[in-house]
Amino acid sequence: MRNRLVHALLLIFACSCGLLAQPKPVKVEIKKVADGWLLLRAGQPYYIVGAGGNLHLDLLKNLGGNSIRTWDASPDEIGPALQGAHRLGLTVAAGLAMAPERHGFDYGDPAQVKKQYDSAIAAVERYKNDPAILVWGIGNEMEGDGTKPEIWKAVNDIARQIHRIDPNHPTMTVIAGLGPHAIKLVEFMKHCPDVDILGINAYGRMATVIDDVRAQRLDRPYIVTEFGPVGWWERPKTSWNVPLEPTSSEKAETYQRSYEHSVKGAGHLAFGSYVFLWGAKQERTHTWFGLLLPDGKGGVEKTAAVDVISYEWTGKWPANRSPEISPIHSSAAEKEVAPGSEWTASVVAKDPDGDKLIYDWEVREETHDAREGGDAEAVPPAHPEALLHAEGASATFRAPQQPGAYRVFVAVHDGHGGAATANTPFYVKEK
Helix, strand or coil: HHHHHHHHHHHHHHHHHHHHEEEEHHHHHEEEECCCEEECCCCCCCCCCECCCCCCHHHHHHHCCCEEEEECHHHHHHHHHHHHHHHHCCCCEECCCCCCCCHHCCCHHHHHHHHHHHHHHHHHHHHHHCCCCCEEEECCCCCCCCHHHHHHHHHHHHHHHHHHHHHCCCCCEEEEEEEHEEEEEHHHHHHHHCEEEEEEECCCCHHHHHHHHHCCCCCCCCEEEECCCCHHCCCEECCCCCCCCCHHHHHHHHHHHHHHHHHHHHHHHHEEEEEEECCCCCEEEECCCCCEECCCCCCCEECCHHHHHHHHHHHHCCCCCCHHHHCCCCCCCCEECCCCCEEEHHHHHHHCCCCCCCEEEEEEEECCCCCCCCCCCCCCCCCCCHHHEEEEEEEEEEEECCCCCEEEEEEEECCCEEEEEEEEEEECCCC
């Protein structure tokens, strides 16, 4: 009898400990105020100064960030994000993936829509009590031109069910820009009454976001869920139809103007933003959208855009500023050249802190795997044999024998975790 009593007490104790160990969600809610809305977390105003991605979070935290955004609630993506968030006291805007129609998804097919719905709701059930969750992001840029009610209905059905099973976190859906597509705001308000927040991804049209929101009288708050440099689809092109990439210094200026106008300038109409991308990716080039540059040793270096974002977040510049860089000067720039012809390239760079700069030059092929909507691309090959001589801010290179489109790149490093980038395209014509 005594043994059974002791066993029962131990079992009760173990169960109690298990209950105590269960994660408890932090209540997140939206409060209407005279000039807009407030996002409240644990009853306190919470303003998002965040970034998209789940890597290099110590750097994000050190530079003033408080939140991260993911695009998919699969364990491979949300797991590391929540783990990093717990360690550093960050929050997570957890993405629930919805397929765009360009991938062959049919929002008119009830079976496909139901399978997607079930996957999203299962993820919410699994993670809804995690204290790092801030908001559920239902889909990302899957709305097309915004005129298909069945897509908005699929979003709203998920949002409605989330409210039934998770009373602690708001819902959001994320659209691709506005500008000439401001009809998206009208359709969103018409078809998505259960979605609490609108996420807006904007690049070259970032400066018009606040104006579009006001013009269409958006009836709920927004978050700028992605912003960054002018996109490749918005830039001037060469005669062979490849876009001209801004330098990292030009990008930094764009980030700052965008943030001050459509995030900071939005007042209580917006809950903050997630800058894109806290990492590196191949999209048209390997340097276009990444705020961070791999250092070749398993770490990363920050670009000038990171400095200006940290300044906007905290009101002070980082202790070490990244280098500044001019566009590449080369007589081969944006030209058709003969195979095997030799050319020079040079750049002007300086460091705000007076650090000695290191220059890395390379020639790469233009991408052969151009995709739409940020879909993953293969990294094009580099041609180290094309680089004949490089000394500091200048280099000599030979056009490859194989006809086609190429770029000459330079990365400038300050030796203290800062970098700058520039490139220019050229085309090797047939013999």
